[in-house]
Amino acid sequence: MPIPRIKALALSAAVACTGFAPAALACTSLLYSDANGKFYAGRTMELPMELPYKVSYFPAGTSFGSEADKHHKLDFTARHAFLAVTVPDRVSHDVKVAEGINDQGLSFSLLAYASTEGPTHMVDKTHAILAAIDLGAWVLSQFSTVAKVKEALQEQPVLVTPLLPAGLMKTPFHYTLHDASGKSLVIEFSGGEQNVIDNPLGVMTNGPEFSWHMTNMNNYTHLTNIDQSKLELGGVELAQPDSGIATAGLPASNTSVGRFVRAVFYSQFAEKAKDPAGAITTLSRIMNNFDRPRGITKDNRFRDEIANIMAPGVTHSRVYTSEYTSWTSLMDLQKKHLYLRTYDSVNFIQVDLQALAHVSEVRHVELKDIAHSPLEATSAFAR
Amino acid sequence: MPIPRIKALALSAAVACTGFAPAALACTSLLYSDANGKFYAGRTMELPMELPYKVSYFPAGTSFGSEADKHHKLDFTARHAFLAVTVPDRVSHDVKVAEGINDQGLSFSLLAYASTEGPTHMVDKTHAILAAIDLGAWVLSQFSTVAKVKEALQEQPVLVTPLLPAGLMKTPFHYTLHDASGKSLVIEFSGGEQNVIDNPLGVMTNGPEFSWHMTNMNNYTHLTNIDQSKLELGGVELAQPDSGIATAGLPASNTSVGRFVRAVFYSQFAEKAKDPAGAITTLSRIMNNFDRPRGITKDNRFRDEIANIMAPGVTHSRVYTSEYTSWTSLMDLQKKHLYLRTYDSVNFIQVDLQALAHVSEVRHVELKDIAHSPLEATSAFAR
Amino acid sequence: MPIPRIKALALSAAVACTGFAPAALACTSLLYSDANGKFYAGRTMELPMELPYKVSYFPAGTSFGSEADKHHKLDFTARHAFLAVTVPDRVSHDVKVAEGINDQGLSFSLLAYASTEGPTHMVDKTHAILAAIDLGAWVLSQFSTVAKVKEALQEQPVLVTPLLPAGLMKTPFHYTLHDASGKSLVIEFSGGEQNVIDNPLGVMTNGPEFSWHMTNMNNYTHLTNIDQSKLELGGVELAQPDSGIATAGLPASNTSVGRFVRAVFYSQFAEKAKDPAGAITTLSRIMNNFDRPRGITKDNRFRDEIANIMAPGVTHSRVYTSEYTSWTSLMDLQKKHLYLRTYDSVNFIQVDLQALAHVSEVRHVELKDIAHSPLEATSAFAR
């Protein structure tokens, strides 16, 4: 059976939409471990609009090609099967990976990072170079662990190419990876440098640069999950009548900075579940706290930015002034399960990558087509 | 066909558990309206332990009896069918209503309120008196709107009876009702008074008393859902790179006070959905922000309180030091749909009260038995 | 030597200005104790305008009269000398006490409380009744301790009289007293009741009613003055590089509610000084944290309110949109020293009540005339 060849040409405006502007896309990625030292990754995709997301399956043996400007094209063939949430490139009919997990339990997440600025003096043009937008396909198809990705990036040059013809926008993303052993890595192009940074807390959101967030965590050393519910002051016994005061010190802002701190807190302090089923439900509880309804915050900069950047008529997606959680993913890195919940569904669907081992073709399913309605239980009463 | 008679004797410790202590039970109830002026109610149940919840269906015609101390027993027959989350009384094999919706779209929620103190000088003992713990069954079985409940409470005395034999604990709850026209009511026994209060914002959590919370809302007049993402200061242009700064002023605490303010904010500012399906998914997004994972806050007072109050061996439930969201309910007050999601499930199940119109028997199903696993979608790729 | 008779007629608009309100006047009063159990009181007066404050000395033997509506006039003669910050009544040429200390170390502070509502069914008109606005003169001239004031108020009716002819404004103040033994009392007319309440924490600001604030303190049981500057999370050692993180949980708002919590924190946690000199400097440090510069917060409601309430031309004071600290007082209740600092001075002046024992006349000095410039020290270098 022939393995279809996936082309990766210049991105069309459809993908470009994911990064139109400083304020246009936000995401929260975090890593959770259970009581047995197994790892699970959660992630939200937050945008002020819908994109035509697909859930894509790529078997081992799939061919990929990445073209970065006028450099030699980098061709690669998948060693590992993977499942991903992808966004189609309307010109090339290629898809780009926004989120994914491979059959080794390595995960990849692309998150918005508006200040992207990669190295300008690249290797000579005889080298085959990977376009940053193809990092997802390359990472998931080639490697089994974070350590191996890190090693490979010492050899393989990556170029931050323009997402739009005018060259205005430089693939405004950074990338976070988790593996089944619990290692996390951030790949970030910032200040003209390619930074490949170990991420001991496993959390990533958006700007400012990753190191700024880690410094910021030092402003939260007073955090604890233990309620201090009694205080004697001047002979008066104060008592909080309710539980839950421990979170009083968390930032409430839904910006990247606020979400980073909360994601660390929730992923570290949530109960360590005893088994994978409990771990996934616990992770869903955690991620629910990053579920942003439309309307809760409105940023009027969105429309202007889109008008400035996109040619009219390129997209028919409705643009909201409010950023919201388009979809949430949960991943069991041990069992290679992917769970997805869209904004229009109250429930998660689940896909089991290992159960697809026999499938040797690339498969794409529209995300909206597999997002189900709630589980009907009326019959339990009407038997 | 005989309608089974539901007895309401003194509550056993199993129900008593729901209120053991000042800090033992928290809940968030809120009302959401869509763009068509239809109403939807959401609610969380937060406890440091599991109770043997049932989902119960009561058809019109069901008989109930409420016995309050040595007063005449109040007998009543259901005029309206209703669905409820109930907790069994182990002695009487009766169940008590924690949450419910009737066939008129009236909802009822029991929420913890430790400072409960009802009137002590009641009417003479020749009157039949309703025990406060039976308010749920009475309200849902008898009335169609909040206005009618309010009117009936002017005639019907309600007694706050002890939940435990020693008389130590006085049914430590208050009660919030919503109806299909969007009216909300709070019933609260506080400072020796029975307060029946209109609730224009439709939000209720726990202590302090309802009027304290409403006064507290005046400390949040600066809230808005519009991101103020730019500021010129001394010639410097500050710009928030991300969206979402509007929530910076919300309280982060998970106590009753913090949750009340956030529940007002989320229920008021979330996008008004265009149809019932959108309204329920929007409401689920809102309620997800009140989904408390085990471990996020720990209150060491829980164990002591339970040890103090309960006879050994009365319950076999494991007690956590962490309060968590045992279950979340969503209700479409127009369509009379009830959605439930337990801590052990990532997904909601749905029950349609109107589809049970032909069922004339009381039916109980264990909540844990109808809480399903995620929707399997692997087959979409393995066809 | 004749003691001049101080008349207390209906208040003119000049005093009325102090309460135009709801948002027009804020104050913070607190009590501090040193390591020897001696007590010191601090207080700010916050207004959006200047009033013609006087510093007034009243010797023992001074006669006062209070007239409340059509009730019998209450006449009283000072048993104790006192010092006070006063505001003149332009009609009667009487002055009203805003802040004061007597020769027994009892202090009195009038603070804005817009929701004032006193009892309407008063004693019969044959009784001599004290107008609430004259509480300062009565308390300071008659009593030595908080306990004696409390006892006397059980006998002496107090009437909340209108400050303005139309009867619109009901003396919108509440009152806080401290004595040399460290007892504090709040007198508040609220919901038609006269509440005389022990104040164990010694802090008072403005609305809502005092009991609301005390309940609110239960939301701050997590406060501590111990910096939690290290935290190990997921193997990462976070460390706050600076000291001072302990105050992260304090409210930052300058409203009455925020100031109440901070005043409790500062008065309780500030170092217990070893001697009176150290205590006064420590108290000045504390009060500096409640020193509000003009411009920091602006409330556009001020101008409208004044326009609504005052007859044109009654006052020539400039009205700001910003509330600011007009003056700050410090009192050594043991030594009977009063310190005052106005907005237009960087420094405090000090008045020693005991040193005035020989003065048998009432004396008034304009506050602005005794507020000095900084201490010139150039000569230390130019000798």
Added chain:
Amino acid sequence: MPIPRIKALALSAAVACTGFAPAALACTSLLYSDANGKFYAGRTMELPMELPYKVSYFPAGTSFGSEADKHHKLDFTARHAFLAVTVPDRVSHDVKVAEGINDQGLSFSLLAYASTEGPTHMVDKTHAILAAIDLGAWVLSQFSTVAKVKEALQEQPVLVTPLLPAGLMKTPFHYTLHDASGKSLVIEFSGGEQNVIDNPLGVMTNGPEFSWHMTNMNNYTHLTNIDQSKLELGGVELAQPDSGIATAGLPASNTSVGRFVRAVFYSQFAEKAKDPAGAITTLSRIMNNFDRPRGITKDNRFRDEIANIMAPGVTHSRVYTSEYTSWTSLMDLQKKHLYLRTYDSVNFIQVDLQALAHVSEVRHVELKDIAHSPLEATSAFAR
């Protein structure tokens, strides 16, 4: 008259104390402008102990020498007279400048910065090099404006020398300068670089590095000084009864990060005074909000750090676990006035540099000797 020669040898432990550790010293420096475009600088010195501060006057013509390791010594002669708060070096009997203003209205402030790391590859050893600890004397004695300092630093190498013999501590300070035209500059040795950075907001505190704070300001775009005191939500009219809600979004922490944001807010939003006298009182109001009483925050790391770093018996100063505001300075950069208030005084003293023009000798006065008691005003009543 001979001008005494000021020696600048290696610093003894007495100065070293000012920087013993990550958490040992905090400061807030800010710039305020009046309605006429005149500039004023305020600054606090926060430490957990007292140092033997002097107020020092250096006339033009004073000779200085700076010795950095084994480099050539840099000798310089004062072109400008200046006033400074200094700390003596007990070995050399030299003093080091912590804060100062010169006769051109240029100010200099040394602030703790624990992460100091200067360039390691310096110019060859034939150049005369300035030790960073002597920046104050060099800057104030040689230059009239920030622009000239900036220019000179392009030529003059500065070496971050060890403060202690073992070489463990590298002069852990950074430096902020303001001039009479309102320009501000930060000099910071960080990450092996000497950063000389324009400071458009004129605020500096402590770590992390200056650029981190400026990025952090983007998280405060929602700040305003306009009270939003009314909000209509779901038909309910909420109203804040008090003024002052605008500051609700400020950070409450007393760490460097919290103080930076508040210092920007206060210096930018405080009313622009109409004249220098009003400007200095307004600036004093601002700085009062950064006046930290002993006891408010306690950091137990202090004692250990001092024990680790200092030889026993080197200092007899009492070490507190609480950082507090040792002194506060105000400077009128136009009139060249310096105001100082110590922890043990409620009031400021003032020194007029221009009035010392005739003094041609270096003069030192102990800070504690010129810090006065409150202005006695009793006589106004006892005349």
